[in-house]
Amino acid sequence: GLEMVEALVKRGINVTLVEMAPQVLPNLEGEFAGFITKELLDYGVKLKLGTSLHEIKDSHAVLSDGTVVEADFVLLSVGVRPTLQLAKDANLTLGDSGGLLVDEQLQTSDPAIYAAGDMVEILDSDSGKSIRVPLAGPANRQGRIAGENAVGGKRLYKVPSNSSIVRVFNAVAGSTGLNLRGAKSSGLDVDAIVIHKASHTSYFKGAEKVSVMLIWEKESKKIVGAQVAGYVGVDKRIDVLATAIAGGLTLEDLGELGLSYAPPFNSPNDPVNMAAFTAVNHYTNFSPAILAQNLEEFINHKQPVIIDLRDPISYSKANLYSSNNIGQGALRENLDRIPEGAPVLLISDDGQRSHVVLRMLKGAGFDEVYNLSGGYTSIERYERAIGYNRLGVGLYPVEKKKAHELEVPKGVELTGDEPACSPDEEGPVIVDVRTPMEFAMGACPGAINIGLDGLKKWGQDLGDQEREVIVYCATGARSSYGVRLLEQIGFKNVTNGGGLHDMMEIIPQ
Structure with missing residues (x-):
């Protein structure tokens, strides 16, 4: 179904996807379904989840919740299931999941009959249940083994780990x-x-x-x-x-x-x-983590102090209601303001920085500190796909992507070879040495984006070695190296501004 959605959008057709499950791709965990959900929305696909098709009229379709969807045509993509009529006529044993039951040699209940492909059902030793795996790879392997065993072989078929992949x-x-x-x-x-x-x-x-x-x-x-x-x-x-x-x-x-x-x-x-x-x-409890899907239960049970470590720009775009936006540096200087004995939940962009801060807090004597696994990225995706009952979670805005841009890999246009803007004639030059992708997500006002590889050349082209330059990155590590690069070519007034969070605290808004 999703493959057809993409094909139709590429032809300039407005598409509405109706899905009976509460999320797209029900086999995926919520936050991973949220990633695909965002992509569909970015390309203008309208989603009707948790509902089904009730009736098809001449010019529209009626959904089970009463919604009317205007439509020129309706494409049904509901999957298939084996009819098994031949197996029933042969009095072969069927399985609980609606397939033809076979053993590990792909032999049916009739020792003279072997079976393979989407119709068969076989015991999965990991789960202890008989399952169907209607995929091309397993069917191909089953065919070879069933054929060999039908002529006297004794090969065993091991149920694979059921791998699948989709591009939307x-x-x-x-x-x-x-x-x-x-x-x-x-x-x-x-x-x-x-x-x-x-x-x-x-x-x-x-x-x-x-x-x-x-x-x-x-x-x-x-x-x-x-x-x-x-x-x-x-x-x-x-x-x-x-x-x-x-x-x-x-x-x-x-x-x-x-x-x-x-x-x-x-x-x-x-x-x-x-x-x-x-x-x-x-x-090992060295850095205990909470999954996005367990966040609401965790907050209700623990009532933690929630600290969002992201930079103010990222925080302002989307955040968890009632969280506190504090940078790592400021937090280190205000540990005494955290209520004694209170559980602490840390949120960063992706969970990496919050792990570092978790260890800092543990070293400072805080016992009950948790990292949000996957950071705000995971929270936002879960909210988009499944949703929390009572948590207020901000969503990133839907982008307006065009189907004709699909052949250009995401992010390739951001080469980083040129500054995003020219420095002001007066005042310090603020240089962001993060990647173009990081810069595009949000930067200090007035900053220019120069990667470390191009920083020396930029400094030589600028020429004015007395000019005040402030270099920053995400945490202060890359900018520290950038300061040394500029000092090596004669710049005398270069400062490491630290991370984006630090810069936003010292630069007037």
Whole structure:
């Protein structure tokens, strides 16, 4: 259905998607469905979720909630199910999920008949239930094994980790193994974390955040499921995680997995490695995390002090009602203002900075500190797809994307080769050395965007080495290096402004 939505939008047709489930792609966790939901809305698709088609008229369709949708034509995409008439006529045993029951050799209840493909149902040893997996990959493998066994072979078919992936416009989402709901319904005691990390080294063009949810069984720490979403690099992470599940890898095994690295393809720690590190930190209580889907229950139960560490620009765009916007530096200087004994919940953009601050608070003697897993990115996506009952969560505005722009990879137009604006004739020059993608999300007023690679050339072109220059980045680390670069070529009045949050506190609004 989603593939047809994209095809129709590309032809300039206004599309309304009606889905009986409360979210698109029901097999995905809420925040991952929220990523796809945002992409659909960005391309102008109207969504009618949690409802179904009730009646088709000459010029419109009527939905189960009474909504009337004007339509020139209605496309039904409701899936298929096996008729099994031949199997019934042959008195073969059927399974509980509506498929033809086979054993691990793909043999039916009649020893002379083997079966393969979308119609078969087989016992999944992980969940203990018989399941159907109507996918091309498993069907292909089943065909080979059933054919071999029908002529005397004894090969066994192992149910795969049920991996799938979909691309909707430019957004990609995939899953492998069990989701949280499936794992718990199978009786497994599982836990999960979410991370958002660049697909490859951020200074190399085309890097995009990849979102990873890692699900593991608590006692054994074995990986039992995962979900991945993003614009680039989703497929290879899903394949790595599917392999990890098949190999019975634990959190520690996954963290130590050696994956290929070069700046155009990866970073020294792949998002898969980083997800494993984050999971171990949570599992050992070194950095306890709360999933976005559990946020409302957590707040109702703990009544925590909620601190949002994002910069003021990001916070003003969307935030959690009743949260406190305080930067890391200001928080360090005001620890005494946190109520004694109160639980503290930290929110950052993606969960990374809040982990650092969590450790700072733990070191300062605060016992009950939690990190929002995946940061505000995860909260916003969950609110968009599922929604909280009583939490006030701000949503980022819907973008107006055009179908004819689909062939241009997201973010490629931001080369960073030119400043975003010219410095004022008087006063300090404010230089933002973050990536063009970070700069586009929000920057200090009047700042120009110069990457570290181009900073020396920019300084030489400016020529005025007496000019006051303030350099900043996200946290102050990259800007510290930028200060040294400018000082090396003779600039005498260069200051490290620290992170964006710090800059917004010292620059007049």
